[in-house]
Amino acid sequence: MEKTNAGNFFEDFRLGQVLTHAAPRTVTEGERAMNAALYPTRFAIPSSDAFARACGLPRAPLEELIGFHVAFGKTVPDISRNAVANLGYAECRFLRPVYPGDEIRATSEVIGLRQNSNGRSGVVWVRSTATDAAGAPVMSWVRWVMVRKRDLDAPAPEAVAPKLDAAVAAETLAIPGGLDFSGYDFGLAGEPWRWGDYAVGEKIDHVDASTIQETEHMLATRLWQNTSQVHFNVTTREDGKLLIYGGHVISLARALSFNGLANAQIIVAINAGTHAAPCYAGDTVFAWSEVLDKAETANPTVGALRLRLVAVKNRPASAFPLRGAEGKYAPEVLLDLDYWALIPR
Amino acid sequence: MEKTNAGNFFEDFRLGQVLTHAAPRTVTEGERAMNAALYPTRFAIPSSDAFARACGLPRAPLEELIGFHVAFGKTVPDISRNAVANLGYAECRFLRPVYPGDEIRATSEVIGLRQNSNGRSGVVWVRSTATDAAGAPVMSWVRWVMVRKRDLDAPAPEAVAPKLDAAVAAETLAIPGGLDFSGYDFGLAGEPWRWGDYAVGEKIDHVDASTIQETEHMLATRLWQNTSQVHFNVTTREDGKLLIYGGHVISLARALSFNGLANAQIIVAINAGTHAAPCYAGDTVFAWSEVLDKAETANPTVGALRLRLVAVKNRPASAFPLRGAEGKYAPEVLLDLDYWALIPR
């Protein structure tokens, strides 16, 4: 009996299969403090119980990306341990705030499979759902990864590629119950800009940057219980370098975006995300954002901004780099993330 | 509309101006654990709820420097983002202990301005106050920084330099309500020395040292929400080195001072502080202390020691280095801090 888990290979996945991921996790103030030490975040709602209460919430929720990374990490041993590449995200919805003491569990359903023409790997689409201990959903998302085959002779499954929304529809965004921005203190939050002050097409250079150190991303990636060896074990790659978990870049870029988007307080959806280039220790990460869309919500105090968040390495973001030759990403672009955030109207 | 905050320049400050700093913060057990991982601190009161209760406090307060750093960090984006140098501290008073769950907010009043003769920068004095969510003051301090001008043609303000106390008067130190050292357990605290055992002029070599790693100071400085780019972004300095936040050196030296000052449990004032030399990753920090003054307090169980805490880099502190040529600081001196601490009488 082989006791250890070598992860699933492409031929192990079946359409409709549901995987229960290991290690339920209670998240606490400890995760909040670690997150604050790892990323230069300053958003007022997840920083202050009093500020959160003044916005109608029971206390300060944890940053949405803490919940996302913890839930995502749970899926890694079963979904992407043998992945060649993390290809994309879609339809990621944050269904309610996560508070200290809440529990996060995760399951995934296989919703698409397509063997590559080389016969050596295939693309697996999964819809993952995080729930609390009672089974109530907290967030859900789709991602697709390219996974190696163990047995090259295993037959190819029928190719099924799911139809995914290009973006989460604004009218379906989950506004946290009780949220009320009518008494929002812009001075304490750090910037005067509200929903009406942002225009579609507007670009913001977030100015600040941070040079990533080896230990930081490892602390973060372990905290999220993501076990992918390429982030931890220098013997897994020919160049002996540790690849930085893409989610670490997402959290860093989001934190940097405070300067210019301080009031885009709550992430409610991720529409799409691409890790355009690998990130290594020593890289200095800058960020810029573009307002892609705006929407009112059913809550008259709350507006939504659809934002493109771009992380750039080793050069300022003031030129808003995105595309390079032949429409590909410019080589300095690390991340292109498309998300919805809530902001006072 | 420029959305990002480039910080204030010298000509942006006005005498009497009050600045509300962003990002109120609830501090918790998470900050306590991070602080313990970042500094080799062992003071019994902030380490143990039971020990703190035996000293008349409701539970273990957070170390005073946690509160100070968090409050200080809030002032950085508005006060010192464009600072050339952090020139000094004075009149820093810790008005009550900070407990997990407490909130820290900060405001600053401009109390002095003096343009430099070169016309390119000026000195700004601010009195900063940290409060809880209800507005009750938790600590206050004065610092002065040299800030660049954006527009060299901006007119110089009338020069006003505030008169500052050389030290916080012992009789005004805020003794925490309920504090009672009558049953103090010296064995558990780690050393037998009480107020009467220390003599003015006595010097203590704290023996222990710690080699600073790049990631440590970055984790700390982010945890305090201090956004100064010189601590995070290697592209901001010509030598490509990250400058270590001076407060990191203060906390490290204070923790090292446990060995010899284990019972100097509670910092109640900082009289003055000078960062005499820059500190970089790889520096090994030693520390020594000198008893500058002693005072009784209104609480018959509590004495106060006025201490000079000196951090030294890359050589033992056994020779008590302080001054070098021409009365300047010796080159190995990083920090010269003058503070009051409470100790069993």
Place this chain on the structure above:
Amino acid sequence: MEKTNAGNFFEDFRLGQVLTHAAPRTVTEGERAMNAALYPTRFAIPSSDAFARACGLPRAPLEELIGFHVAFGKTVPDISRNAVANLGYAECRFLRPVYPGDEIRATSEVIGLRQNSNGRSGVVWVRSTATDAAGAPVMSWVRWVMVRKRDLDAPAPEAVAPKLDAAVAAETLAIPGGLDFSGYDFGLAGEPWRWGDYAVGEKIDHVDASTIQETEHMLATRLWQNTSQVHFNVTTREDGKLLIYGGHVISLARALSFNGLANAQIIVAINAGTHAAPCYAGDTVFAWSEVLDKAETANPTVGALRLRLVAVKNRPASAFPLRGAEGKYAPEVLLDLDYWALIPR
């Protein structure tokens, strides 16, 4: 009056002497989160309040090794500050789970002394006990260290070497009150293997590995309030390298062992432990386990496995390296730990 503590030397110890160690410590969710960031641990009981409750516990206990390291760290300034080598552990019993909010204090009794024939050092055996604030024991263990003499002319004490058990007897293991594995969720825990699935002599390669960074072990070792200078101060060793605290390797190897021993949830005893080789930053740590023994317990839902946990540096553990030439440890072996863990029957 010398105020600082230079630690005890061999001639300072007396048979039967009881030392009260400094700095009682309240452990919290902060320590849990830091531990999760430092080690790739995924055991479900200490990760999830709900999972722990489903196993009959009041909430998620902290991992046993957190309590052990915190208690062990307290003994360092008094016992091993002047140690040449940490020679071994025995009879380590975890008497009850440690929960957030619990307090840890430590005392040690000298139970053996033997001067070395060279007259320059001697072996000190201590039995250390950790208690809560009320004095109730939480864990106890024996360790022996080689300690330098300060005064080579000090007379040798009568040689007394305690008789120690080769292993903690299975029938004396402390099963946590209320523990009930009858409804254990193997799917959520991550593996299907129960007590009956493991055979004495079986070896498990834990596959995963982690490359240790300098900052990580320093954060950990400070978190445990272990003050040994060789872990922090590069000037203490001729090679200028920091020695990694052996306990850091224990926690890392234990976390790696999740892959194959996910249900060996609770450590209840450490029978013996040897740090076979020094570990430095940059080393990549792999791990393997061997089932040494199996025992039923008085609790019909709970079995015990006696496990050998071996940490290996810079090469995979798939060949199960242990002994090399002349019966000595193979050079790549860092740790050989013998412990009892509880697992669903």
